[in-house]
Each structure stands twice: as structure tokens, then as C-alpha cells.
Amino acid sequence: MIKRSPSLTDQVKSHIKEQILNDEFEGNRIPSETDLANDLGVSRTTVRDALSRLESEGVIYRKQGVGTFVNRPGLQIKSRLDEIWSYEAVLEAHGYRPSTKVLDVRREPAEPAFANALNVPVDAEILVVRKLFLEDHQPVILTCNYIPQVLIQKPFETTDLKVPVFDFLGEFGDQHLSYYLSEIVPVVATESLAHTLHVPALTAVLSLEEIGFNEENKPILKACSYFRDDLLRLGLIRRKV
Amino acid sequence: MIKRSPSLTDQVKSHIKEQILNDEFEGNRIPSETDLANDLGVSRTTVRDALSRLESEGVIYRKQGVGTFVNRPGLQIKSRLDEIWSYEAVLEAHGYRPSTKVLDVRREPAEPAFANALNVPVDAEILVVRKLFLEDHQPVILTCNYIPQVLIQKPFETTDLKVPVFDFLGEFGDQHLSYYLSEIVPVVATESLAHTLHVPALTAVLSLEEIGFNEENKPILKACSYFRDDLLRLGLIRRKV
DSSP, X not given: XXXXXXXXXXXXXXXXXXXXXXXXXXXXXXXXXXHHHHHHTSOHHHHHHHHHHHHHTTSEEEETTTEEEEOHHHHOOSSBTTEEOOHHHHHHHTTOOEEEEEEEEEEEEOOHHHHHHHTOOTTOEEEEEEEEEEETTEEEEEEEEEEEGGGXXXXXXXXXXXXXXXXXXXXXXOOOEEEEEEEEEEEEOOHHHHXXXXXXXXXXXXXXXXXXXXXXXXXXXXXXXXEXXXXXXXXXXXXXX | OOOOOOOHHHHHHHHHHHHHHTTOSGGGEEOXXXXXXXXXXXXXXXXXXXXXXXXXXXXXXXXXXXXXXXXXXXXXXXXXXTEEOOHHHHHHHTTOOEEEEEEEEEEEEOOHHHXXXXXXXXXXXXXXXXXXXXXXXXXXXXXXXXXXXXXXXXXXXXXXXXXXXXXXXXXXXXXXXXXXXXXXXXEEOOHHHHHHHTOOTTOEEEEEEXXXXXXXXXXXXXXXEEEOTTTOOEEEEEEEO
16 A cells, blocks of 8 residues: 655654653653654754644643653543545544444536545546444444546456545545544434434434645545544533634 | 743744734745744744644645645634634634623532532532623623632632633633533523523533543643534534544
């Protein structure tokens, strides 16, 4: 699989976060920037940058004149909405044993609103993939991904779509998802959605309507996901600006 | 009103963001760190820190070897869920003319789950405030705030509760909201909620269930808010981790 190497700051950030999750810092205290820089063999600036991001994500906090500490409440959220994880990883974080089922794959012409959002001509061919993420045969998340066919450069099989959509886009389209612009929409499940998710009709379901962008800020993907609130609660940290 | 002065990094970040929103950077290009540091009379490290945060918030992006640029898609979201704004400001960003109505103020003993979340004894007195945020007489957001009475140090009138809850906590409790841990919950409006929000019964409504923490990571507030999806859509940027 083709993967872009993350920046040094991101690597340092991930490394420190992993140490935090493994409870490796005594008294929840993060070592000094200088110590971290020496331990990791990177510059203090890189460490500073990584810590600043962890702070803004609510993973750590600075106490003026005392030091930097792990922010335990910030680690409670298992499905952080402001981060893109594979849904398999999200389900695992909840202690579930995830499986994935590709419900259907079809091609359809882009409607004007879609074409506009994805920056392709009207009627351009769109690959539409519907997938279900399950925990022990129980559906938890339904996703529908819309990918401009023109981005896909290599032939693929339906089974190639079982991986996270960003991995599929990387491998078969050489497109690298950088971020989603996401809208959060509450919906009352239609009969068909309720049937797919195994919930009673008229259940409230959370949906995410998203446009995915690559590192050049070009739209490469439209996604719509539905989450069963009884099995998976999305959360995040909201900070003062 | 008592206000904590934001850190220098936060001030620089706000200043740059304001310039971005006012379209002050030619060709959407952010000046170099050195130029910004000189212009603002702060260190390059502070500028770096501020830019790193703006980047992680999706407001700007770096193009390797080319420069740093405004990320227009990232500015599209008018109600960013990962940031705490006053709801008046959110409504204004949507072009609405907001008004606030305190629906009721009461005191009640903390139930065990509440007491646990707010770290107060069971049956401790909780101040409960329900407020409606309107656009031109149309309800848009209903909030319910639960504040431990013990935090409130000064007498207040009902009209004092018209300000954003974090300003009330600052002025009457000397408590400074730093962040919320938030869960996003889709609900089907009950008859009573539908009536309050002026929507048909069985409408899907987005709710936020939150615990607010101060700068010492102590819980100071529980909040529950309901948003009319037809008038206000919450959004955010989700990034690869």
C-alpha cells in the first residue's frame, strides 16, 4: 500500500501520544522540551510544535510555572469527531470486534450539486460505494462514498473496497486524504435506513455529510455516514477561541 | 466583566485569523514567520506556534517549498463545533440578528450521575438555567446549563444570566471555562421540545451533552443544547491523525 510519510512533527506527536496512552509518564507529567528533544533526537522546535498540537487537541495541558501534564478527561473520548480514524479503529477503541461488509458498488452520473462539490463536470462518472461496519454481526455505521471515477487509475475488485476509503484512494488513485469538511446532521431513520442499521423506524440517527480534500486542497471524495447512537457515541473537545 | 487575558500565542493567532477573515493577505499568501514576527513585535517562536495552531484548525496550509496560504474551504464553516463561541456570535456569523430569552432559573439537588460528573456531593444544590437563542423571534438553540451553586460567589439577578454562560461563570463565580468535553447526540424531538423550538413533533434535532472544565481541569458546568438543523448546521474540520 502506498503511504505518504507523515511529517516529523506528526511522528513526534504520535509517539508522545502513544506514550501517554500507554501511561508511560510518571505522575502524568510530560518531560521538558529539552529532554524530549534529546530522547527523540529531534529539534526542540519540532517537540514544541508537537506539544502545541497535543495541547490544542486537549491531550495535554500546561500549568504556568509548574509543567506540562496529561489531560485525562481529554483521553476519555473514544470516537473523536475532529480526527479521522478508520471506522474499524473506532470500533476497536470501543472494545468491539469490527467487520466490514461492502453492500454495493455502482457507477452513476454526477448530479449538478455533486459535480460542483467534487469539482467535476455534470454527469461525470461517480463511483458509489456503500459499506456497513459491524460489531459481532450488529450494524453500527453505514457509509456511502462518492468518488470521481477519473481519480481511479488502476483496476480493482470489490474486495479492494473493504479497506478504509482513504487507503483505497491512496492505492488505486494516488490521492491522499488530508481532511474532511464535515457537517453534522441529525436524521430520523427512514424505513430503509432503519432496516439497514437494524434499528426501529423513527429512531434518531447521527449522520456526517463530508467532502474529503487532498493535500493540495482539492476535493477527492464525498462521504455520507450514519451512526447508531446506541452503539457509538461521537465526541470531541471544544475549546475557547 | 472579569476576563483572563489570553496567551500571547492566542492573541497572535486571533490577530492573524482576523486578517485572514478580512481578506488582508494578497493572493491568500501568509507572510513569512520573520515578517509576521517583526510586524507584530513578537518572537518567531510565538508566530510559529500561532501558525501551527491555525494549520491544525484548517485555516491555513503549508505548501512545501512554496509558502503558507489561506485555506478557503476551511473558512466556509460558520458554526465550528470544535470551537466555543457564544451562540449569539454563531447566529451573527449566519447573518441572523440574535436575541436571548431566559426561560427559567431554578435550583435543584444534584442527582448521583450529575454529582459525579460535576464532582460535587449528591444532593448538592445545582443552579439550572434554560435559555432560548432566537433569530427574529424564531427559536434556533435551546440550552440548559447546570452550575453547582457552590461556585457562585456573588448575588445575581435573572437578567445577569442573559450573557453567555462562560461570562456569567467568570463574573459571578470567578471560574474560567477552558474547554468542553462534548458528546453529540441525535434526538427525535419530544412534544415539549418541539413546542419550545417551534418545530413539528418527531423532527430530528441535534443535541450536545457537555461538561465544561476550567483551566485547572476541574468540571464547573454541565450543559445540554438543542439545535434546529433547518436554521443552523454545525460543522467542523476532521483531520488525519
